[in-house]
Amino acid sequence: MIDPEDPRPRILGVRFGVNPNSSSLGIDVTFLLFGGAAAVFSALVASVLLRGRTPVVLHGEDQEKP
Amino acid sequence: MKLRPEWNGALVALERPHALVSVNRAWARRLGVKDSPRWRGDDPGHLSAPTEVHLVVSKRCSAGCTSCYVDATPNGPALEARAARQAIDRLAALGVFHVALGGGEAMDLDYLFELAHYARSKGLVPNLTTAGLGLTVEQARACAVFGQINVSVDGVGEAYRRARGFDGYAHAVKALRALRASCKRVGINFVVSRSSFDELPRVVALARSLKLDEVELLRFKPAGRGTATFAQEDLTDEQARALFPLVRRLTFRHRVRLKLDCSFAPMVFWHRPSVALARFFGVVGCQGGNVLASVMPDGSLTGCSFGGPTEASIFDAAGVDRAVESGFQAFRGYAARAPDPCRSCEYLSLCNGGCRVVAAAKGDWWQPDPGCPRVVAFRPASRSVGAASP
Numbered sequence: 001m002i003d004p005e006d007p008r009p010r011i012l013g014v015r016f017g018v019n020p021n022s023s024s025l026g027i028d029v030t031f032l033l034f035g036g037a038a039a040v041f042s043a044l045v046a047s048v049l050l051r052g053r054t055p056v057v058l059h060g061e062d063q064e065k066p
Numbered sequence: 067m068k069l070r071p072e073w074n075g076a077l078v079a080l081e082r083p084h085a086l087v088s089v090n091r092a093w094a095r096r097l098g099v100k101d102s103p104r105w106r107g108d109d110p111g112h113l114s115a116p117t118e119v120h121l122v123v124s125k126r127c128s129a130g131c132t133s134c135y136v137d138a139t140p141n142g143p144a145l146e147a148r149a150a151r152q153a154i155d156r157l158a159a160l161g162v163f164h165v166a167l168g169g170g171e172a173m174d175l176d177y178l179f180e181l182a183h184y185a186r187s188k189g190l191v192p193n194l195t196t197a198g199l200g201l202t203v204e205q206a207r208a209c210a211v212f213g214q215i216n217v218s219v220d221g222v223g224e225a226y227r228r229a230r231g232f233d234g235y236a237h238a239v240k241a242l243r244a245l246r247a248s249c250k251r252v253g254i255n256f257v258v259s260r261s262s263f264d265e266l267p268r269v270v271a272l273a274r275s276l277k278l279d280e281v282e283l284l285r286f287k288p289a290g291r292g293t294a295t296f297a298q299e300d301l302t303d304e305q306a307r308a309l310f311p312l313v314r315r316l317t318f319r320h321r322v323r324l325k326l327d328c329s330f331a332p333m334v335f336w337h338r339p340s341v342a343l344a345r346f347f348g349v350v351g352c353q354g355g356n357v358l359a360s361v362m363p364d365g366s367l368t369g370c371s372f373g374g375p376t377e378a379s380i381f382d383a384a385g386v387d388r389a390v391e392s393g394f395q396a397f398r399g400y401a402a403r404a405p406d407p408c409r410s411c412e413y414l415s416l417c418n419g420g421c422r423v424v425a426a427a428k429g430d431w432w433q434p435d436p437g438c439p440r441v442v443a444f445r446p447a448s449r450s451v452g453a454a455s456p
């Protein structure tokens with residue numbers, strides 16, 4: 001179970017690539033083949049990619065903005 | 067880089083490399099989100115909006131594939147350019163990240179590239195699937211606007227003709243070469259059916275020889291013209307069990323990334339991968355109306371391109387908001403009412419019971435996917451033959 005207020009910053013998941021298939025969702029099983037080490041490595045890569053960057057925040061136009 | 071707050075934190079879409087990263091609230095705060103209305107209350111159990119939407123710009127195509135799930139014809143309906151732009155506006159307002167433009171043959175529409183640039187201008191990554199018939203070098207160059215483009219190849223040489231009903235193999239390969247020369251990410255779509263199953267190694271070898279980025283495997287669906295041939299083309303139980311080990315072998319042999327579509331999740335989970343790992347890498351089953359949704363040429367919004375009820379018109383903003391907030395129960399509602407063996411399956415929260423469209427074609431929308439090896443093993447008649455999970 002996820003504790004949303006866990007004070008430690010965590011990467012919960014990563015999906016690499018895009019889905020060009022115009023009908024259903026493509027699931028990438030490549031990383032599944034490499035086991036737990038692939039998750040640790042991917043979380044590290046994702047942290048490095050996110051660090052120090054400022055994203056455009058999408059709130060949904062009809063939603064209350066914080 | 068774009069960020070969309072979600073109940074457990076946020077989804078962050080990166081472009082270089084293309085990735086969708088799910089982070090918790092603490093990470094989201096680090097990225098500048100102080101608070102979000104989506105962080106209040108209980109877990110809604112679904113995303114605030116799909117991450118990707120399939121926009122069926124037309125049901126028009128002259129290829130005439132034997133089993134086309136769209137039932138595309140040369141005079142099929144198409145979205146007007148203005149309406150297609152309006153649909154993109156609505157998806158952008160929802161915070162959708164990717165839009166897959168499809169058909170029919172989207173490449174035949176005179177406004178396709180303009181629409182793809184329009185999607186980019188609204189912050190969406192447009193992607194495309196095409197048969198590649200008659201693709202010119204100029205068109206291939208213009209395809210650089212897409213995040214990724216896949217060409218359908220359901221077999222090599224004569225096997226292509228057997229699968230699709232016309233001899234388009236040489237065209238598809240020519241298109242792939244032209245696209246490889248001008249686009250960043252190019253792949254193949256391969257429909258896995260009972261009769262095409264043995265072709266998979268040859269198609270993956272082709273992808274490697276053309277230096278493509280990936281091969282995406284689609285389960286043959288009982289929709290459109292595929293409904294009539296589904297009984298002959300649905301995978302055998304033996305094939306369903308053999309698929310994931312075959313994918314594993316081909317990935318290592320050819321070093322080509324293989325993706326399976328959502329409807330193949332039960333065939334993956336039969337081999338008992340780690341639940342935590344599958345969750346982390348987004349290896350999930352039926353995501354209709356959650357991660358994924360579709361818009362048809364008449365503007366109707368559905369959970370999946372292959373079936374399910376219309377939830378709203380994409381041109382009705384309030385209706386769309388209602389749908390993403392509390393609709394799509396035909397998909398989202400499965401887990402809560404799942405019968406065995408799904409109910410007792412440790413993968414239920416990921417798999418969501420397999421493909422609803424296949425279940426419906428076999429008689430009951432709400433039954434567990436009849437093609438799931440665990441479901442087959444659970445049936446009384448087959449228990450006596452000693453079917454077991456590996």
Ligand SMILES: C[S@@+](CC[C@H](N)C(=O)[O-])C[C@H]1O[C@@H](n2cnc3c(N)ncnc32)[C@H](O)[C@@H]1O
Pocket residue numbers: 022023127133134135136168169170171172195196197217218255256257284285286287288289291292
């Ligand atoms: C309907 S086509 C539209 C795009 C384009 N005209 C093409 O042929 O690639 C989109 C994808 O759906 C696949 N497809 C068609 N009929 C199908 C069926 N009955 N089940 C699963 N996939 C199917 C096609 O092979 C193609 O990869």
Ligand code: SF4
Pocket residue numbers: 024025327328329351352353354358369370371372373420421422423424
């Ligand atoms: S019904 Fe669900 S599993 Fe089947 S193709 Fe649609 S989204 Fe995927």
Ligand code: SF4
Pocket residue numbers: 331332335336351407408409411412413414417418419420434435438439440441
């Ligand atoms: S038993 Fe149900 S939930 Fe489990 S893998 Fe099969 S279809 Fe999915």
